[in-house]
Amino acid sequence: MAYLAVLYIGYIxxxxxxxxxxxxxxxxLQIFFCVAIIFLTDSRTSIIAAxxxxxxxxWDLLLKNALVLLYVFSTxxxxxxxxxxFTDVFDSIIQNIFQTFTLESTYIRGNMIYLSGLIFYQFFxxxxxxASFGSVMANNKVYEYYEQADRYYFAxxxxxxxxNIASIVGEYGFIGLIFYFLLFFYTYRYLAKTFxxxxxxxxxxFFVFLFYTITNPMxxxxxxxxxxxxxxxxxxxINNTNTL
Numbered sequence: 001m002a003y004l005a006v007l008y009i010g011y012i013x014x015x016x017x018x019x020x021x022x023x024x025x026x027x028x029l030q031i032f033f034c035v036a037i038i039f040l041t042d043s044r045t046s047i048i049a050a051x052x053x054x055x056x057x058x059w060d061l062l063l064k065n066a067l068v069l070l071y072v073f074s075t076x077x078x079x080x081x082x083x084x085x086f087t088d089v090f091d092s093i094i095q096n097i098f099q100t101f102t103l104e105s106t107y108i109r110g111n112m113i114y115l116s117g118l119i120f121y122q123f124f125x126x127x128x129x130x131a132s133f134g135s136v137m138a139n140n141k142v143y144e145y146y147e148q149a150d151r152y153y154f155a156x157x158x159x160x161x162x163x164n165i166a167s168i169v170g171e172y173g174f175i176g177l178i179f180y181f182l183l184f185f186y187t188y189r190y191l192a193k194t195f196x197x198x199x200x201x202x203x204x205x206f207f208v209f210l211f212y213t214i215t216n217p218m219x220x221x222x223x224x225x226x227x228x229x230x231x232x233x234x235x236x237x238i239n240n241t242n243t244l
Contacts, residue, residue: 002043003216003224005034006050006208007231013057014201014235045215049208056204108153109163109215115146116163116170127173134160134167135220142170161220164213184210191232201235 012027012034023031038046112134119128119142131137136157143149153160161167168176188206209218209228218224 002038002041002046003212003227005037005041006046006053007205007227009034009050010053010201010204010208013053017057017200045212049211052208052211053204056207057200108158108160109166111148111151112160112163112166112170113214115148116166118146119170120173123173125174127169127171127176130171133170134163135171136161161217163215164217164219167220202232205231205235 009031012030016023016027035050038050116134119133127133128142132139133142138160140149140154143151143154148154152158168180172179184206188202191202205228212218212224216224218228
């Protein structure tokens with residue numbers, strides 16, 4: 001739900017940007033509704049992703065217009081104060097960041113990212129191999145090696161695959177990272193060249209998709225793939241002359 005809301009925010013901003021108009025009341029209400037959905041889902045990744053969209057579409061405007069920059073800065077400041085006072089978003093983010101750098105972490109994604117870093121170093125350059133780490137198909141050998149197999153989420157296969165970055169780094173190491181980088185690079189270049197567009201929307205959605213791989217199973221989860229691929233193709237086919 002939050003991911004769809006983020007994509008819809010990007011779609012609205014893309015229409016406004018391509019038509020070179022200002023945000024009207026209808027568009028504002030739609031964006032406000034999407035932001036409300038994101039906050040209700042408590043998806044911290046989506047909150048940051050929505051901010052990425054706004055920066056991507058209006059970065060050039062921010063640099064050229066001091067009044068707009070002041071308005072955005074004021075809005076962000078008020079939003080940060082609101083979030084700090086009425087929610088625990090920042091506390092949870094800070095806690096999760098600190099728990100990413102220890103094997104004693106109770107934050108599964110942070111634990112997986114940290115483990116993948118250890119694997120990247122110790123099993124350079126090929127990792128531990130396919131379906132050995134960060135996958136429901138993995139056995140416990142890798143987790144046992146790092147004395148993590150008895151932990152609740154490893155023993156019950158809960159949330160192990162949520163971070164695609166961790167799975168790729170752990171299973172395929174340096175070679176896997178190079179392969180996936182080339183895969184994404186040539187996929188984007190193919191979309192941009194085939195559909196003759198290098199619009200802001202295509203770049204932004206592609207970057208947001210990669211950003212989501214840190215905390216979500218974007219590549220290995222059928223739902224995300226089924227949502228994302230049609231969006232990429234639709235965006236790429238739109239003749240958008242605006243570029244970053």
